Amino acid sequence: MADVLALLRDYHVSGRTFVETDAEIIFGDFAWPKTTKTNFKVCSSGRDGAPKDYYTLESVVYLLRNIDLQHVQYVRQAANAKVPAVLLPDRKDLLAYLTGEANTAPSIDRAAPVDISLRRSVAKRQQSELLPHLRRGESSPLVSSLDSVCGVHSVDTSR
Structure with missing residues (x-):
C-alpha cells in the first residue's frame, strides 16, 4: 500500500x-x-x-x-x-x-x-521486545506466539 x-x-x-x-x-x-x-x-x-x-x-x-x-x-x-x-x-x-x-x-x-x-513489522517488534526477557531466563506470554511467527524456540544464554 x-x-x-x-x-x-x-x-x-x-x-x-x-x-x-x-x-x-x-x-x-x-x-x-x-x-x-x-x-x-x-x-x-x-x-x-x-x-x-x-x-x-x-x-x-x-x-x-x-x-x-x-x-x-x-x-x-x-x-x-x-x-x-x-x-x-x-x-x-x-x-x-x-x-x-x-x-x-x-x-x-x-x-x-x-x-x-x-511502518514496523509486528513480529519483529515482538521478537525484539522478548529477547531481553529470554536472555535473563524470564518467561514471557509472547513465547508461544513467537515460536510460530519468528521461529524462536530457545536462546543460548551461556555466551
Missing part, C-alpha cells in the same frame, strides 16, 4: 479488521503509531502561506469507528476521548473515500510526505 489512509480504506471496504492499542493501529503484520499523519489535508490548513496540516491516523480511525453518530455527538465524544475530531467540511468526503463510495477525495494530497520508516 502506498499510504496508511489507503490501507485503512482497503481494510474497511474489504471487511478486514485491524487492531487498535493504546499507541498503535495494527494492520496484519504492520503497525503505525496513532500519531502518524495521513495524507488527508485538514480543510482549513495550507491557506495564505500557512503550512498544510493532515489528520492523524487516530483521528481518522475514531471517525470510522463512530460513523453513525451525528457530527455534534461525534465531536463531543472525540473531545472526551482526547482525540482530535475530523472537521465537518471534511467529514463527508473522507467517509465517502473510506467506505468505498468514492475512489478519491479533493483533500487527499498525493504529494504529502509519507514516512515509510514508521
Whole structure:
C-alpha cells in the first residue's frame, strides 16, 4: 500500500479488521503509531502561506469507528476521548473515500510526505521486545506466539 489512509480504506471496504492499542493501529503484520499523519489535508490548513496540516491516523480511525453518530455527538465524544475530531467540511468526503463510495477525495494530497520508516513489522517488534526477557531466563506470554511467527524456540544464554 502506498499510504496508511489507503490501507485503512482497503481494510474497511474489504471487511478486514485491524487492531487498535493504546499507541498503535495494527494492520496484519504492520503497525503505525496513532500519531502518524495521513495524507488527508485538514480543510482549513495550507491557506495564505500557512503550512498544510493532515489528520492523524487516530483521528481518522475514531471517525470510522463512530460513523453513525451525528457530527455534534461525534465531536463531543472525540473531545472526551482526547482525540482530535475530523472537521465537518471534511467529514463527508473522507467517509465517502473510506467506505468505498468514492475512489478519491479533493483533500487527499498525493504529494504529502509519507514516512515509510514508521511502518514496523509486528513480529519483529515482538521478537525484539522478548529477547531481553529470554536472555535473563524470564518467561514471557509472547513465547508461544513467537515460536510460530519468528521461529524462536530457545536462546543460548551461556555466551
